[in-house]
Amino acid sequence: MEPFIKHQGSVVAMERVNIDTDQIIPKQFLKKLSKIGFGKYLFFDWRFLEDGGLNPDFILNKPKHQGASILVAGDNFGCGSSREHAPWALLDYGIRVIISTSFADIFSNNCYKNGILPIVVKEELLEKLFAQAKRPASVEFMINLEQQSLSDADGVISKFNIEARQKEFLLKGLDDIKWTLQFKDKISTFENRQKVDLPWLWLN
């Protein structure tokens, strides 16, 4: 995974609550066997018209939002199916940061695993960010993960919270499995104890 230290990029806002993973990547695109190339299907049903052309009314298709890498969205972003294809699609499209008042649990885990930073903010701030993103000219935000700060051209807008472990993993781009394998012996110890305590779990 690519480390996440600082990020600067332009902002796009989707003022809608409960954007679910079925919308982020519709199921007809879940049949690929690899993790790459999902970006072209991101928000497919909203982004494209029946005839396959771009839907000019969809926010991601507006000229000023081309190349946006920071997504500001309504509450409960990423709810629904556990499909990791959703963050794969967002990342492949170029999104590195998502800001909302809350994220669905599994989705937010999936983001961290793929080097996307989900930032939780208070409702008032979200409304401000929406307003900012709606200005005619495109807006840029800076995220400094070390300092846990979100800023714009005028300076720091807000600090944000992140679990220490998630932060470390993002900053260093660590591989979860490799990290977990340092506890290999402890896992074996656990298993040996469980074989004695709850032997029926080991009969299959």
Added chain:
Amino acid sequence: MGKTLYQKIWEKHVVEELSDDSALLYIDLQMIHEVTSPQAFEGLRTNNRQVRCPNKNFATMDHSIPTQNRHLPFADRIAQLQVETLAKNCSDFGIKLFDLNSPHQGIVHVIAPEQGLTQPGMTIVCGDSHTSTHGAFGSLAFGIGTSEVEQVLATQSLVQSKARTMKIEFTGSLKEHSYAKDMILKLIGEIGTAGGTNYVLEYTGQAIRELSIEGRMTICNMSIEGGARAGIIAPDEKTFAFLKSRRYSPQGSNWDKALLHWKELVTDKDANFDKVVTIDTSRISPHITWGTTPSQVVEVDGYVPEITDFSGRNQQDACQKALDYMGLKGGEKMKDLMLDRVFIGSCTNARLEDLRIVANIVKGRKVCPKLEAMIVPGSGSIKKMAEKEGLADIFLAAGFEWREAGCSMCLGMNEDILQAGQRCASTSNRNFEGRQGKGGRTHLVSPAVAAASAICGHIASVNDI
């Protein structure tokens, strides 16, 4: 201070404490299906890693498979490739697979309990959000992403942060024609789709005790629709009776040992929950969703809400978008809505108990000729039992389609989909835009409401026929 059931299971599975509120947890069982696993196995191969405990992983094919004409080659070649890839992965890594030829194949969350794989006190994961279903047995069960599937394959463990706990108490008893599905729809309507975020819900109360294991699974299944990480119900005599003599249940002296352990899996009387919600079950009528999230719900006897029923710009916008998508106007009577399709299936409501309820209602009646209605059993075993009991004959005589087991139109990854604009009463769990097919309009209901609606041709309750 006492402990909640969730805390007890957590403590039993800590491999290593990482901080005050996170730990490396041991995973007792992982279930695998064809859609969210290929990249995980690929990751193992790329990094030259093995599966740590092949015997603690089980696989089946359910999401993208057809529910008729199931012999190879499939009409959908890409779905076939997924199925073949899973078969190869399972054989390469030594994982037991219930494939399309197995009489026990079916929806992953239906077959694991059927086989006795799901047991109280276990930690259970699957690359599927409705893994919460298994909490009905008093296990800690939750959905994960593909990276985590890979991690469990490689290490049989996962880093987890502690969830907050919410007690949902269903007091009183269900009235006639109301079911577990109505209880969970009612709850999600109250707490909202994000109300359970970061929580594990423990369902308690008289109505939960009175439910069958099947009904409890229906409730736990939709915990995720309220945003919860998992739902859990303490095991009791019904749970033990369900598990007795299943294929993978403990046998002989192990059964006795297991039983002793399982009986301790209850929340202590003096345990603290972070939040408590109480619902009077005796007042729950049949429910139905009108909008595009499971929290947009009303009574079947009720009306489509008006924008002005909501306060705040966000809520009003969400209502307007849902009305537009669903092709509805505020104030319309739910029962006036004409249907194009009825779908009875999914891991929420496709077990034998559900099919019996449907058969009771449709026996000797005919599906309204203006709509198409289909029943997709949750597993091959259920299909066989339903055929043996004569339920299938009742369905066929009434004009239902009767299919092979799979997810089918719950998510429309195969050819079972709604056409744009079609309105469907569905016993599944998600009514998101496009969930059952692009432009399709889904109303989530219980099997009883689905059955009555199929007969009437419009949304209906059992009293209408």
